[in-house]
Amino acid sequence: MINYRNLTPGELEAWVTEQGLPAYRARQLFRWLWRPGFDDFEQATDFSKSLRHQFARDGYIWTPEVLEIQNSTDNTQKFAWGLEDGEVIETVLIPERDHTTLCVSTQAGCAMGCRFCHTARMGFRRNLEPFEVAGQALWITDHVSEEQWPRNIVFMGMGEPLANYENLLKSLEILTHDLGLNFSLRRITVSTCGLVPEMLRLGHHLDVGLAVSLHAPDNETRNQIMPVNRRYDIDRLIRACRDFPLSKRRRITFEYLLLKDVNDSLEHARRLGRLLRGIPAKINLIPFNESPGIPFRRSSEEQMEEFQHALREMNYTVMMRKSKGRDISAACGQLYAEKAGH
Numbered sequence: 001m002i003n004y005r006n007l008t009p010g011e012l013e014a015w016v017t018e019q020g021l022p023a024y025r026a027r028q029l030f031r032w033l034w035r036p037g038f039d040d041f042e043q044a045t046d047f048s049k050s051l052r053h054q055f056a057r058d059g060y061i062w063t064p065e066v067l068e069i070q071n072s073t074d075n076t077q078k079f080a081w082g083l084e085d086g087e088v089i090e091t092v093l094i095p096e097r098d099h100t101t102l103c104v105s106t107q108a109g110c111a112m113g114c115r116f117c118h119t120a121r122m123g124f125r126r127n128l129e130p131f132e133v134a135g136q137a138l139w140i141t142d143h144v145s146e147e148q149w150p151r152n153i154v155f156m157g158m159g160e161p162l163a164n165y166e167n168l169l170k171s172l173e174i175l176t177h178d179l180g181l182n183f184s185l186r187r188i189t190v191s192t193c194g195l196v197p198e199m200l201r202l203g204h205h206l207d208v209g210l211a212v213s214l215h216a217p218d219n220e221t222r223n224q225i226m227p228v229n230r231r232y233d234i235d236r237l238i239r240a241c242r243d244f245p246l247s248k249r250r251r252i253t254f255e256y257l258l259l260k261d262v263n264d265s266l267e268h269a270r271r272l273g274r275l276l277r278g279i280p281a282k283i284n285l286i287p288f289n290e291s292p293g294i295p296f297r298r299s300s301e302e303q304m305e306e307f308q309h310a311l312r313e314m315n316y317t318v319m320m321r322k323s324k325g326r327d328i329s330a331a332c333g334q335l336y337a338e339k340a341g342h
C-alpha cells in the first residue's frame with residue numbers, strides 16, 4: 001500500500017490518473033494531505049463518499065510519531081520521532097529574535113563519521129523518505145502556536161542531506177508547494193559536510209541556501225576530524241564553493257565548530273580568512289558542547305572571542321552561535337544517544 005504523503009504532486013497526479021481519476025483530484029488530495037490535522041479521508045468533505053473509500057482502501061496517510069519533546073530553558077524544543085520501522089530521528093525548533101527556525105533530519109544515523117558528532121556514532125541506518133522529512137515540519141506546524149510557526153528550515157539535523165539527494169529534492173518540493181506547507185525556498189538552507197558533486201548539482205537545480213560544515217581551514221586539521229575530507233579535500237571543496245551558482249544577495253554559510261587545541265588558534269582563524277577570500281560568505285562559529293564519548297573540549301571564551309575578532313578584522317560577517325538548548329543536548333543525534341544509552 002502506498003503512503004500518499006510520500007508522493008510529490010507530480011507522482012500523486014500520475015497515480016491518480018492511473019486509477020482513472022481526473023488530474024485535478026491529485027491537487028485536491030495533495031492539499032488535504034499537507035493540511036495540518038488531516039489524518040482520515042472522512043475529513044475530505046469535497047470528495048464523494050465512494051472516492052473517500054477508494055483512497056482509504058488503496059493507500060494510507062502516515063507521518064513520524066512524536067516519542068518525546070524536550071523543552072529548554074531558552075525555549076528551544078527538541079522532538080524525537082519514531083518511524084514505522086522503529087528508527088528514531090530528531091528535530092529541533094529554535095526560537096530566534098524575530099522568527100523560529102526548524103532544523104530537520106534527513107537520515108537515520110549518518111555514514112560521514114565526523115569525529116565530533118553524536119549521530120556519527122550511530123553509524124548509518126537508512127535514508128529518510130520524503131514524507132519522513134517533510135512530515136517533521138507538518139506535525140510541528142500543526143502543534144505550535146502561531147508565533148512559534150517556523151519561517152526558516154535548515155537541513156542540519158541528523159544525517160548528510162546530500163547523501164540522500166533524490167529524497168531531499170522531493171521533500172523540498174513538498175515543503176515549498178503552494179498547495180502544501182508553502183515554505184519559501186529562499187528561507188531554506190541545506191547543509192553539507194562537503195559532498196562536492198551533489199553540492200554543485202543542487203546549486204544548478206535549485207536556488208536554495210547552502211551551508212558548508214567546514215570546521216577547519218587546512219587539510220591536515222580537517223582530515224583529523226572529518227573523514228569526508230579524504231574524499232573531497234579542502235581545495236576541491238572551496239573550488240566548488242567558488243563555482244556554486246549563488247543568486248543575488250545570497251551568501252554561503254560556513255559552519256565552524258571551535259574545538260580546543262584542534263582548530264581554534266589565531267593561526268587557524270587567519271588561514272580560514274585567507275581560504276574564504278572572495279567568496280560571498282557568512283561564518284557561523286559554534287561553541288562545542290562537551291559530552292561523554294566525544295573526545296574534544298570546548299574552547300575558552302577568550303579564545304573564541306579572539307578567533308571571532310581575527311575574522312572580523314578581515315572583514316567577514318561572523319556570528320557566534322549561541323548554545324541554544326544546551327540543557328537539552330540540542331546538537332544533532334544527542335537525544336538518540338541518550339535514549340539508546342550510548
Ligand code: SF4
Nearest residue numbers: 110112114117120159
Ligand atoms: S556532523 Fe553531520 S555529516 Fe558529520 S557525521 Fe554528524 S550528521 Fe553526519
